[in-house]
Amino acid sequence: MTTDSTLRPEQAALVLPPAGSALWRRDFLFGAATAAFQIEGATQADGRVPSIWDTFCATPGRVARGDTGDPACDHYHRYDADVALMAELGFGAYRFSIAWPRVIDDNHRLNPKGVDFYHRLLDALDQRGIDAYATLYHWDLPQHLQDRGGWLNRDTARRFADYAGQIAHALSGRVKGWMTLNEPWVSAYVGHAEGRHAPGLRDPRYAVEAMHHLLLGHGLAVPALRANDKAPVGLVANVNGVTAASEREEDQRAARRAHASNNHWVLDALFLGRYPAELQALWPDAVVPARAGDMEVISAPLDFIGINYYFRAVVASDGDRGYVVHQQPGVERTQMGWEVHPDSLRDLLIEFHQRYPNLPPVYITENGMASDDHVDGGRVHDEQRMRYLGRHFAAIQQAIDRGVDVRGYFAWSLLDNFEWAYGYEKRFGIVHVDYATQQRTPKDSALALKAFFQQRAQAGA
Structure with missing residues (x-):
């Protein structure tokens, strides 16, 4: 077996x-994924306007140790070397996000200097034969739109569609796939009900309103993208396994409601044109701000769906109408405290295949784990991540064997980076970043993936 010389x-x-x-087939796409605010840095460069995450980071107590998105991985200045590293590792695709505050000014017009950065990035990818998959919204809403209500304001959905059309026109013919939103559940619920993410609001009613406007923005962006470019269009949804903590009816009911919130809220809207009924029981005071025709806009056919998967949650009743996560003892966990459970990825993919007759082709757009990684003698030994990846690859194949049309996989993440409210203490990268020196060190998991890609190429399947 061909391997990297430094790996057994x-x-x-x-x-x-x-x-x-x-x-193992050459037509199964393997890529790495990142997000703009987590890696780019340069938050005040070349006309970029402030985002809600700049504001959140500047608010004391919001982010661990007061960390901010600058300089992050300084990818804005180091993108060419990062793309060269991707090519050296053998990845065929790169999923990145376009920073809305970098490319659109506060008058809703294109910022040429910001757009030029993404042209340079795409040039670097083209030169190395790496396919580009662009996410339009990975949580960095311009602050001036938040000042007008953000995702609680229906007009933000229209602004998003305008941005989508403008950037698709500017980058037309250069992107292999467009992804409108990344994880709208996190934007809506973690940002508007739990307050752990920007904009830091804490009311489930806000989450319901924000989710509808996020999905409406997606629906309005789809025709705007297609009018300006021919690349396939999809959305990226995060999902997680859900298991009841016991056979008690109240825990079973809690699990059904958690499953509806975490996994069906977005996908039912996209593929069934409605929201799960269980959400009304969870949040009886919340009102979806839907108008006539909204659900038809939201559920327009897609070319693909991106699925982000990391963990399983075991849940119990909170004694009321909701649920709490039960910390199951004796299970493998990551640095985030998340349970490693590849079977749930398989089971969710099979369920979605059965639940949604119109489910388009699937890409696993994020999957990976955080670990407390350190450079030791020029190496980063991350065996847990290597096992994690291999076990999830097996789960994906099991879903394919059951008829799920999975066409690609993007590892999260290419680089250690700014992990939102955790700052820089959680390391998801397959490449270690020394933030003081910006030195990149491929971890053992990256070297193992490189060896796999080489072996696959030699097999020629």
Whole structure:
């Protein structure tokens, strides 16, 4: 078996998909993923306007140790070397996000200097034969729109569609796939009900309103993208496994409601044209600000769906209408405290395939884990991540065997980066970043993936 010379064969084998699986075929896409605010830095460069995450970071107590998005990984200045590293590792695709505050000014017009950065990035990808997949919204709403109500204001959905059309026109023919929103559940619920993310609001009613306007923005952006470019269009939804903590009816009911919130809220709207009925029981005071025709806009056909998956949650009744996460003892967890449970990825993909007859092709657009990684003698030994990747590859193949049309996988993340409210203490990258020096060190997981890609190329399937 061909491996990187610094890895033993048994180490490299930890990430290998099952022999003969679809993931060994050359037409199964393997990429790495990042997000603008988490890696770019340069938050005040070249006309970029402030975002809600700039404001959130500047608010004492919001982000661990007062960390901010600057300089992050300084990708704004180091993008060419980062793309070269991706090529060296053998990735065929790169999923990145376009910073709305970087490319659109506060008068809703294109900022040429901001757009030029993404042209340069796309040039670097083109030169190395790496396909570009662009996410339009990875949580960095311009602050001037938040000042007008943000996602609680229906007009933000229209502004998003305007931005989508303008940037698609500016980058027409250069992107292999457009992704409108990243994880609208996190934007809506974690940002508007829990307050752990920007804009830091804490009312479930706000989450319901924000979710509808996020999805409406997606629906309005789809035709705007298609009018300006021919690349496929999709949305990225985060999902997680949900299991009841006991057989008690109240815990079973709590699990059904958690499943509806975490996994069906977005996908039912996209593929069934309605919201799950269970949400009304969870938040009886919330009112969806829907108008006639909204759900038809939201549920327009997509070319693909992106699925982000990390963990399973075991939930119990909170004694009221909701649920709480039960910390199951004796299970494998990541640095985030999330349970490692690849079977839930398989089961969710199969369920979605059965629940949504119009489910388009699927890409796993994020999957990975945080660990407390350190450079030791020029190496980063992250065996847990290697096992994590290999086990999730097997789960994806099991879903494919059951008829799910999975066409690609993007590892989260290419680089250690700014992990939102956790600042820089959680490391999701397959490449270690020394934030003081900006030194990049591929971890053992990156070297093992490189060996797999080489072996797959030699197999020529």
